[in-house]
Amino acid sequence: MASNTQDSTSLPLQETIVQNNKTARAIELVILSLLVSLLVYRVVYFKDQDHYLPWLLAFLCESWFTFNWILSICIKWDQYTTKTYPERLLNRVNESEFPDVDIFVTTADPILEPCIITMNTVLSLLAVDYPADKLAVYLSDDGCSALTFYSLVETTKFAKLWVPFCKKYNVQVRAPFRYFNSKPTSLEDGSSELQQEWKKMKNEYGDLCKKIDLATQRPFPCDGDSDFAVFSGVQRSNHPPIIKVISENKEGIQSDLPHVIYISREKNPKHHHHYKAGAMNVLARVSGVMTNAPLMLNVDCDMYANNPQVFLHAMCMVFGFKKEENCAFFQFPQAFYDGLKDDPFGSQFADGFYIANGLSSIQGTLYVGSNCFHRRKVIYGSSPNDTIKSDNMSNEDLHKMFGKSVELRESAAQILSESNSKIENRRSPSNFIEAAIHVASCSYEYGTSWGKQVGLLYGSTTEDVLTGLGIHGRGWRSAVTSTDPLAFLGCATTTYQSSLTQQKRWVAGLFEVLFTKKNPLLLTVKGNLWFRQALGYFYLCLWAVRSVPELCYAFLPAYSIITGLHFLPKINERAFLIFMGTFIFYNIYAFLECRRVGVSIRTWWNLQRMGRIYAMTAWLFGFLSVMLKLMGLSNTVFEVTKKEYRSNDGDDDNESVGRFTYDKSPMIMPGVVILLFNMVALVNGVLILSKVDYWENWMGVLGFGLGEMFCSVWILLSFWEFLKGLFGNGKYGIPSSTIWKSGALALLFVQDESTRGLAL
Ligand SMILES: O=c1ccn([C@@H]2O[C@H](COP(=O)(O)OP(=O)(O)O[C@H]3O[C@H](CO)[C@@H](O)[C@H](O)[C@H]3O)[C@@H](O)[C@H]2O)c(=O)[nH]1
Numbered sequence: 001m002a003s004n005t006q007d008s009t010s011l012p013l014q015e016t017i018v019q020n021n022k023t024a025r026a027i028e029l030v031i032l033s034l035l036v037s038l039l040v041y042r043v044v045y046f047k048d049q050d051h052y053l054p055w056l057l058a059f060l061c062e063s064w065f066t067f068n069w070i071l072s073i074c075i076k077w078d079q080y081t082t083k084t085y086p087e088r089l090l091n092r093v094n095e096s097e098f099p100d101v102d103i104f105v106t107t108a109d110p111i112l113e114p115c116i117i118t119m120n121t122v123l124s125l126l127a128v129d130y131p132a133d134k135l136a137v138y139l140s141d142d143g144c145s146a147l148t149f150y151s152l153v154e155t156t157k158f159a160k161l162w163v164p165f166c167k168k169y170n171v172q173v174r175a176p177f178r179y180f181n182s183k184p185t186s187l188e189d190g191s192s193e194l195q196q197e198w199k200k201m202k203n204e205y206g207d208l209c210k211k212i213d214l215a216t217q218r219p220f221p222c223d224g225d226s227d228f229a230v231f232s233g234v235q236r237s238n239h240p241p242i243i244k245v246i247s248e249n250k251e252g253i254q255s256d257l258p259h260v261i262y263i264s265r266e267k268n269p270k271h272h273h274h275y276k277a278g279a280m281n282v283l284a285r286v287s288g289v290m291t292n293a294p295l296m297l298n299v300d301c302d303m304y305a306n307n308p309q310v311f312l313h314a315m316c317m318v319f320g321f322k323k324e325e326n327c328a329f330f331q332f333p334q335a336f337y338d339g340l341k342d343d344p345f346g347s348q349f350a351d352g353f354y355i356a357n358g359l360s361s362i363q364g365t366l367y368v369g370s371n372c373f374h375r376r377k378v379i380y381g382s383s384p385n386d387t388i389k390s391d392n393m394s395n396e397d398l399h400k401m402f403g404k405s406v407e408l409r410e411s412a413a414q415i416l417s418e419s420n421s422k423i424e425n426r427r428s429p430s431n432f433i434e435a436a437i438h439v440a441s442c443s444y445e446y447g448t449s450w451g452k453q454v455g456l457l458y459g460s461t462t463e464d465v466l467t468g469l470g471i472h473g474r475g476w477r478s479a480v481t482s483t484d485p486l487a488f489l490g491c492a493t494t495t496y497q498s499s500l501t502q503q504k505r506w507v508a509g510l511f512e513v514l515f516t517k518k519n520p521l522l523l524t525v526k527g528n529l530w531f532r533q534a535l536g537y538f539y540l541c542l543w544a545v546r547s548v549p550e551l552c553y554a555f556l557p558a559y560s561i562i563t564g565l566h567f568l569p570k571i572n573e574r575a576f577l578i579f580m581g582t583f584i585f586y587n588i589y590a591f592l593e594c595r596r597v598g599v600s601i602r603t604w605w606n607l608q609r610m611g612r613i614y615a616m617t618a619w620l621f622g623f624l625s626v627m628l629k630l631m632g633l634s635n636t637v638f639e640v641t642k643k644e645y646r647s648n649d650g651d652d653d654n655e656s657v658g659r660f661t662y663d664k665s666p667m668i669m670p671g672v673v674i675l676l677f678n679m680v681a682l683v684n685g686v687l688i689l690s691k692v693d694y695w696e697n698w699m700g701v702l703g704f705g706l707g708e709m710f711c712s713v714w715i716l717l718s719f720w721e722f723l724k725g726l727f728g729n730g731k732y733g734i735p736s737s738t739i740w741k742s743g744a745l746a747l748l749f750v751q752d753e754s755t756r757g758l759a760l
């Protein structure tokens, strides 16, 4: 390492920046005090109620909201961001000291995850600014598809042209489908050589797309003794492991391509494959025997590297954090390209940004499953200060933890003791095919610590958060940095149904975490999880539970109008101000959060209404599915979200984009019930109001539940897309069977309530 005397060498590689958060904190505290006064009001006036039920329900819901708010304040109180300076890196660290990185890309289904998207991710990674002889790209294919394998072979051929082109002209976006989307401005005044090469490359890429497209359209010929023969007759859920080294950088040439390796782990219906976590563990083992890099990067198949310097940014953190800071993983944010205008399905939470930066001020941000550099030794279960221990780890211990494979044990021992001596022959992954096949079998993990203490942890469909929690629980910290341009970009969900599926999986997965040994509260008592960090995790894990009070609270206004009872103070009472204040300040707060991340007012509205819609549909079902799992009635599953890329044809103005589409999924039913129930209530309310003699009885109008009417209208507006769905046709219409069933349910409530009902 260079000496510290020169200025340029003493400048930090990364810096923590404390954001000014005063306004947000002030509003948070105002809201908190309003919420507390609201609870006090409920308690004090409890005995004055003739009908205690709505009052009690409201009290319970509001208590939950207050509790939730306190947790959220705890996370977001301090806001830290990290800034990295890759331009200073070479002054501090010699390129030869850069660590190797094993890159993992996971795909599960060539239809839901079109090959061309995955291939662009691979291309963008093969072309990053980093010595190629230090990289290996592993593609895990849970779909066991000859098509994916074929695409990877063809993509690697194309990469031999693409990567040098990118490096020669310092191309900024190295995923060709994005690069060729527009003609770069530099071309206009660029040299004619660049123009020619650009055209040539565009044609070559076009050919690659055509080949993949053609292969998609017809059954893949797998017979003969071609490379594809292994795929003949395989079923995706029942097949032996397939591992193919597609390209090897044998000579260790920096400018060559990184290693490219295809893996389809063994599947057998008798063995649970643990979805993405299972795939990641096979990747960790196979790469452990083949290349054994001390760092690993994990990306989803749709997350292409959008910033060619991303590895250098990561190295700024790797070298920039001191050893005693114990940084286990380095996360880059998950962002999306070409998201729909104004985010109609609320797929990017403005709030997520503040949670990440808030956690950064505590023990560090979450591992969110993609765009994350991990230290291999941490994934192997080590704790911040046990390097010495692992030095004398017995072969027996290694056997118990990592399993039978000698090659894997040997490489794991090396990683845990942080010795730099390389196992021979690592330059040729193809020498380790047999060992790799062994560790990719389904039964390999039996009797080992994989999925329990080693690797990604099993037991939740959000394996990422669970694994990160396990890591923080051992006392490690983590970091997140935001680069410009953003490091990785992926596909946002583009339909309401796929957003629902995704949200349900997330909240169910987070909720499941509470019932594992990695419950954050347990880890803070027994492990090394910091208390505030535990509260942060706890807040996230409780998302699913929030659906219940949200649903109750959405029922209350309509219930009150129909029965003539009250759950809110009348508008001429002073307590009404507390409720109004909470409502107004909360919305101002949410709006400011959106504005700080620079999104439109329309996006704010979309996020707020999707917040209500998800809570009462997807989250509720997430909650129920975990309940069923706990009762042993069913298991939670990882349903892969559909990835689509839309070309930039300006069809954003197209009316159909962002419109809700529906299927027979029962998930939307609670939403329809709420909507119908509120509609009945509103009609009821308007009828009552129209009968009042305003001149004589204006006090009566004030006494009438205007607060409840307002809430009911707010809910109606939030569910406006559902209202359109009631009258929509085809996929835009809510299926009539769903409407009938929901109608019957709503009617049950109305009947039940109005029999007890009182008029004004
Ligand atoms: O059996 C499976 C299921 C999924 N995947 C892969 O897992 C990734 C994530 O799946 P996706 O459907 O895109 O889920 P998202 O909700 O978009 O993913 C986020 O949330 C997941 C946890 O719920 C994390 O695993 C992801 O990394 C994170 O990006 C994709 O690359 C899939 O190919 C597998 O490899 N095997």
Ligand SMILES: [Mn+2]
Pocket (backbone or CB within 6 Å): 300, 302, 490, 641
């Ligand atoms: Mn995804």
